Every structure is written in structure tokens, then in C-alpha cells.
Amino acid sequence: MDWQRLERQVAFILEIDRLKTVYRRTYLTDTSRFENSAEHSWHIAVMAMVMAEYANNPAMDLLRVLKMLLIHDLVEIDAGDTFAYDKAAREDKAEREQGAADRLFSLLPEDQAAEFRILWDEFESRKTGEAKFAAALDRLQPLLHNLYTHGKSWQEHGVRKFQVVSLNRHMAEGAAGLWTFASKWIEKAVEQGDLAE
Amino acid sequence: MDWQRLERQVAFILEIDRLKTVYRRTYLTDTSRFENSAEHSWHIAVMAMVMAEYANNPAMDLLRVLKMLLIHDLVEIDAGDTFAYDKAAREDKAEREQGAADRLFSLLPEDQAAEFRILWDEFESRKTGEAKFAAALDRLQPLLHNLYTHGKSWQEHGVRKFQVVSLNRHMAEGAAGLWTFASKWIEKAVEQGDLAE
Numbered sequence: 001m002d003w004q005r006l007e008r009q010v011a012f013i014l015e016i017d018r019l020k021t022v023y024r025r026t027y028l029t030d031t032s033r034f035e036n037s038a039e040h041s042w043h044i045a046v047m048a049m050v051m052a053e054y055a056n057n058p059a060m061d062l063l064r065v066l067k068m069l070l071i072h073d074l075v076e077i078d079a080g081d082t083f084a085y086d087k088a089a090r091e092d093k094a095e096r097e098q099g100a101a102d103r104l105f106s107l108l109p110e111d112q113a114a115e116f117r118i119l120w121d122e123f124e125s126r127k128t129g130e131a132k133f134a135a136a137l138d139r140l141q142p143l144l145h146n147l148y149t150h151g152k153s154w155q156e157h158g159v160r161k162f163q164v165v166s167l168n169r170h171m172a173e174g175a176a177g178l179w180t181f182a183s184k185w186i187e188k189a190v191e192q193g194d195l196a197e
Numbered sequence: 198m199d200w201q202r203l204e205r206q207v208a209f210i211l212e213i214d215r216l217k218t219v220y221r222r223t224y225l226t227d228t229s230r231f232e233n234s235a236e237h238s239w240h241i242a243v244m245a246m247v248m249a250e251y252a253n254n255p256a257m258d259l260l261r262v263l264k265m266l267l268i269h270d271l272v273e274i275d276a277g278d279t280f281a282y283d284k285a286a287r288e289d290k291a292e293r294e295q296g297a298a299d300r301l302f303s304l305l306p307e308d309q310a311a312e313f314r315i316l317w318d319e320f321e322s323r324k325t326g327e328a329k330f331a332a333a334l335d336r337l338q339p340l341l342h343n344l345y346t347h348g349k350s351w352q353e354h355g356v357r358k359f360q361v362v363s364l365n366r367h368m369a370e371g372a373a374g375l376w377t378f379a380s381k382w383i384e385k386a387v388e389q390g391d392l393a394e
């Protein structure tokens with residue numbers, strides 16, 4: 001076995017522990033605290049197992065979807081979580097995250113650094129069926145949390161219906177059926193007063 | 198689309214959010230708090246991506262490994278986390294967790310409930326190459342955290358070397374090379390005074 005190779009892999013594994021301290025604006029369902037990006041990544045990976053049947057591309061490679069979901073937020077270790085409804089912060093998001101990807105993945109042995117970078121680029125580009133489905137789940141999970149908590153995070157940030165629709169509609173590119181349902185849930189949230197018109 | 202089926206899947210997805218509030222005895226690498234079982238599950242899933250090459254069975258099905266790792270701790274939502282070095286609590290662990298599996302997986306549509314139960318049983322039985330490798334990572338991750346934090350959790354619970362070796366040696370069944378290294382790291386921890394002889 002190659003000591004040096006293993007040491008790089010272990011260094012990467014220890015470094016990514018920091019994703020557990022990057023907090024998002026999404027509340028846990030019990031509203032006790034914000035969720036962090038590591039547990040969010042776990043949650044959407046399990047969602048991929050449960051909801052694979054709704055992918056637009058039934059021949060999708062689920063292993064690739066899981067890999068993308070598991071690593072898609074690693075860049076936040078350096079770049080922080082960018083609130084989906086914060087327009088200003090989203091402007092330099094790509095730049096911040098590219099730098100983070102350069103540093104983080106280069107901790108790994110070169111072949112794996114390249115593999116992880118390709119997966120992350122694929123997720124970000126949202127062109128393949130796998131990336132579109134992965135991105136759909138990445139949007140659906142915070143939406144479900146907001147619906148379940150009567151729009152707690154939406155209300156705290158003054159988010160309105162047109163913003164929710166505009167941000168989440170690309171869900172249809174990966175899972176049209178899920179977006180059909182999500183649209184209805186959003187309407188219902190407005191009716192119930194959980195989301196501002 | 199089948200509304201009822203989707204509703205069951207969504208109910209399951211919201212229920213498993215509770216795994217984010219089940220805390221383990223393992224510290225984050227920055228020692229700021231204990232890690233929870235959701236983020237732990239994420240961490241070992243990424244480890245499987247990075248360390249697949251060390252599996253004893255090179256023809257292993259990585260997708261199956263990831264699926265097992267992502268759901269292996271769900272039963273803790275009802276059964277709680279059982280500290281690996283707590284002998285008394287481990288005695289009724291299996292019984293508590295079987296009941297938890299019955300309740301949790303039955304939230305899903307029947308076909309998926311069966312699929313998840315088979316995956317969980319496979320992980321628990323540790324007979325297939327995939328389950329042995331998944332179990333090896335489930336042991337390696339807290340070991341790495343203990344080594345990195347100079348045995349903080351070991352020392353707080355009076356854990357000694359023979360216990361660490363006895364609990365972790367099955368790592369060799371899934372990834373012999375990783376156990377070779379882990380054994381050396383354990384020796385070094387004793388030398389450094391991080392782990393009691």
C-alpha cells in the first residue's frame with residue numbers, strides 16, 4: 001500500500017468534517033436550529049434513493065447522482081453557504097466556489113481530485129440527466145422543510161411566492177412530476193398564509 | 198402519478214430529519230460539539246467514495262455500499278445512539294433497533310420498505326463484501342476523529358487500548374489494508390498518551 005496516497009485521502013476526510021459547521025437558512029423540521037450542509041447532503045442523498053422513480057431520465061445512473069449530492073456542497077467549507085434568495089451574495093458565488101474547489105479537491109491524490117472536480121462541475125452545469133435530477137432534490141428538500149414549518153425561513157427573510165417559483169422551477173428539468181406537486185404545495189402555502197403572494 | 202405513494206415517501210423524508218438531532222459520542226474534529234448521526238452518515242458515505250480502492254472485494258458494488266451507509270443509522274431515531282463502548286446498552290441494542298426498523302421503514306410504500314429493510318439487515322449481518330466494507334468505514338471514521346482530537350472521547354469515557362482493538366478489528370474483514378494502518382495509528386496513540394494502555 002501507498003502510505004503517501006492514504007495520508008492525502010485521510011487529510012481530505014478530516015478536512016471535510018468542517019462542512020458540519022456550515023449552517024444554512026433552512027430549519028430542521030422541529031425548528032430547533034438551522035440545518036448544516038453535511039446533514040443536508042445526507043438528507044438529499046437518501047431522498048435520491050426514495051425518489052429515483054420520479055427522474056425524467058429513467059435510465060439515470062443513481063450512483064453518479066449520489067456521488068454528486070454527497071460532494072456538491074463541499075466548496076462551502078471555504079465559500080460559505082450562499083442563501084438561495086440573496087441576490088447580491090449569489091453574484092460572486094461562482095468565483096468563490098471555484099477557488100474553494102481548487103483548494104479542497106487538490107488535497108486528494110491527483111486521480112481522485114480530477115474525479116471529484118468532474119462530478120462537481122457536472123452538478124454545477126446541470127446539463128446531464130443525473131445533474132438535473134440531483135439539482136431538483138437539492139431544491140425540493142428546503143422547500144419541503146419550509147412547507148412543513150409553515151414557511152418559517154421564508155417569512156424570516158421576506159421571501160415571496162414569485163421568488164420561490166422562480167428559484168425552484170428548474171426542478172421540472174430533472175423531475176417534472178415532482179415540480180407538478182411542488183407547484184401545488186406552493187399554492188397551498190400561499191392560501192394558508194405561510195408564503196406571501 | 199400516484200398521490201398516496203408520494204405522500205408516504207414525503208412523510209418518510211420528513212420523519213428521517215430527526216436523525217440530525219441524534220448525537221453520538223464522537224467529537225467534530227474542531228471539538229466544538231458531538232457529531233450527530235445524519236452528518237456521520239454523510240461523512241462515511243464520502244469516505245466510501247474516497248476509499249473504495251481498499252475494499253477486500255474489488256468487485257464490490259459501491260452503489261450498494263452507499264445505500265447501506267446512508268440508511269444504517271436511521272433506526273437511531275427511535276432507538277438512540279448506542280455508545281460503542283457501553284456494554285450494558287449494547288445488550289438490548291438489537292431488540293430496540295429491530296422495533297425502530299419496523300416502524301420507520303413501514304412509513305414508505307411497501308416495495309421500498311422491503312428494499313430498505315433488506316439493506317439494513319445486510320449491513321447489520323456483515324456477511325457480504327459490501328456490508329463488511331461499509332462496517333469498516335463506520336468504525337474507521339470515529340477512530341480517525343479520536344486520533345485527530347488526541348483521544349478526547351476515549352479519555353472522557355475511560356476507554357483503553359484493548360477495547361479499541363477489540364471493537365475495531367473487524368475492519369480487517371472489509372478492508373484489511375485499512376486495519377493494518379489503523380492498528381499502527383492506535384499504537385502511536387498509546388505512545389503519545391492519547392489512549393490508555
